[in-house]
Amino acid sequence: xxxxxxxxxxxxxxxxxxxxxxxxxxxxxxxxxxxxxxxxxxxxxxxxxxxxxxxxxxxxxxxxxxxxxxxxxxxxxxxxxxxxxxxxxxxxxxxxxxxxxxxxxxxxxxxxxxxxxxxxxxxxxxxxxxxxxxxxxxxxxxxxxxxxxxxxxxxxxxxxxxxxxxxxxxxxxxxxxxxxxxxxxxxxxxxxxxxxxxxxxxxxxxxxxxxxxxxxxxxxxxxxxxxxxxxxxxxxxxxxxxxxxxxxxxxxxxxxxxxxxxxxxxxxxxxxxxxxxxxxxxxxxxxxxxxxxxxxxxxxxxxxxxxxxxxxx
Numbered sequence: 329x330x331x332x333x334x335x336x337x338x339x340x341x342x343x344x345x346x347x348x349x350x351x352x353x354x355x356x357x358x359x360x361x362x363x364x365x366x367x368x369x370x371x372x373x374x375x376x377x378x379x380x381x382x383x384x385x386x387x388x389x390x391x392x393x394x395x396x397x398x399x400x401x402x403x404x405x406x407x408x409x410x411x412x413x414x415x416x417x418x419x420x421x422x423x424x425x426x427x428x429x430x431x432x433x434x435x436x437x438x439x440x441x442x443x444x445x446x447x448x449x450x451x452x453x454x455x456x457x458x459x460x461x462x463x464x465x466x467x468x469x470x471x472x473x474x475x476x477x478x479x480x481x482x483x484x485x486x487x488x489x490x491x492x493x494x495x496x497x498x499x500x501x502x503x504x505x506x507x508x509x510x511x512x513x514x515x516x517x518x519x520x521x522x523x524x525x526x527x528x529x530x531x532x533x534x535x536x537x538x539x540x541x542x543x544x545x546x547x548x549x550x551x552x553x554x555x556x557x558x559x560x561x562x563x564x565x566x567x568x569x570x571x572x573x574x575x576x577x578x579x580x581x582x583x584x585x586x587x588x589x590x591x592x593x594x595x596x597x598x599x600x601x602x603x604x605x606x607x608x609x610x611x612x613x614x615x616x617x618x619x620x621x622x623x624x625x626x627x628x629x630x631x632x633x634x635x636x637x638x639x640x641x
Contacts, residue, residue, distance in 0.1 A: 332357050333480045333511020334379060334407075338388035341374055341535075348374045349385065350535035356513045358479065361506045363522040363543070364515040366532030367625050372515050373411070375532070376484055380409055392480060404433045407480040408473030413465040413489070418458025422449055422468050425457055429472050443471040448497070462489025470501075481505055482513045487521050499525050523547070523617035531621065533628025543617060550615035550623065555593045557586040558609040559600070568603045569596065 334356035341349040349371045356362045366372050377383040379390045381397035392400065392407050400406045416425050426440040444453045447467040452460070457468060466489055473481055486502075487495055502525050506512050516522055522529065522543070529546060531539035539546065559565045562584045566576045574590040588596060593612045600607050 333393065334482070334513060335391045335394075336375060336379065336388075337390075339375060339378055339385050339390060340387040341371075341378065341383065341385045347535055349378070349388075352388070352532070352536050354530045354537045354540050356480070356482075356511045357528075358511045359506055359509050360527040361502050361512045361514060361525055362528045362530060363526030364513055364530050364532065365517070365519070365522060365621060366538075367628055369534075370532035370625075370628065371535040372532050373484065376409070376411060376482060376513075376515065379482065380407075380411070402433050402476065404429070404435070404473075404476030404478060406476075406478055407482060408476060408478040409482040409484075410466070410469035410473050410486065411484045413462060413469045416457050416465070416468065418456065420457055421454050422457050422460065422464075422471075423453040425468065426472055426475065430475055433476060435475055439475055439477075443474045446474065447471045447501075463491060463494045466490060466494075466498075479509070480511045480513075484515045485517070486514060487516055487518050495521065519616070519618040519621050529617075531624050533625050538628060539624050546620045547615050547617060550620045551612055553589050554613035554615075555588045555591065555596055556609060556611050556613065557588055557596060557600075557607060558584050559586070559605060559607040560584050561605045562586055564603070565600060565605050565607070568599055568605065572599055 332355050337353050339349045339352040352371055352375050364372055374383060378385055379392065379397065390396065397403060420428065423440060423444060426443065427437060430436065430440050444450055447470050449464065449467050449471060452464065460468065466486055470483065470486065473483065486498055490498055499521060502512055502514060514526065526543050529539065529541060529543050530537050557565060562578060562581065566578065566586060569576050569588055569591065572591060574588050577587045579585060579587060593610050597610050
């Protein structure tokens with residue numbers, strides 16, 4: 329059996345007094361898009377730099393197909409990456425930039441033209457890259473990542489600078505890479521895009537993975553934890569549900585609205601029916617990935633702004 333795409337195990341990294349990584353561990357498997365998310369300062373960029381051998385660690389390992397990056401001969405054949413879309417010579421054309429990368433890896437001009445077409449840069453490939461928009465630079469960086477047709481792809485914030493058409497393209501493109509059997513690791517702050525793109529999610533906080541699970545599983549678990557109930561007999565309903573082990577809040581007493589946690593919706597319906605209590609709604613909360621993310625990272629946010637009303641005082 330071949331080794332998984334990327335295995336990060338127990339990474340620890342300190343920059344002077346700052347502990348950037350504190351036991352970061354996760355696996356990026358072939359055939360799936362793994363989202364890598366977390367607040368600023370959570371350790372995402374440092375982890376990606378460690379995977380590529382750009383930063384040394386105090387402890388732990390980061391393996392690509394079972395080997396460290398430094399052991400890979402012609403690494404673009406093993407892992408393609410984009411960490412900084414601005415890392416290019418502005419006087420070179422887009423095609424010239426890719427030819428330079430290809431030459432460093434023993435790749436051909438035919439492979440350059442293939443990835444130019446793949447990312448849709450054909451009409452501007454012979455223009456100087458310094459005049460590219462950020463979205464065009466993102467496409468150029470992705471083209472460079474795919475030059476060696478690698479089984480592993482790692483992209484840092486690839487949605488940045490993309491217009492709506494570009495975002496739709498990027499979403500489908502990432503899914504297609506995974507469908508080809510590649511291991512895909514994507515960092516992003518856009519939870520809406522991760523919800524529509526990622527199969528798996530690694531949530532980083534204070535230098536470690538605080539969640540590592542399937543996106544659908546995370547959303548389903550969050551959705552099951554909260555149910556909205558509307559009933560004119562809300563005081564009696566609350567007592568019945570509390571006796572059954574639920575926690576009940578009544579934020580909308582004028583409308584007879586209860587927020588119930590600890591019991592599934594079907595159990596609530598049964599309890600209210602058995603007690604003869606009328607109700608007009610029992611609906612499970614449909615969580616979004618943003619809801620899940622905010623709850624998971626509540627204690628891991630390093631920089632938190634004041635609320636608007638506080639800031640205005």
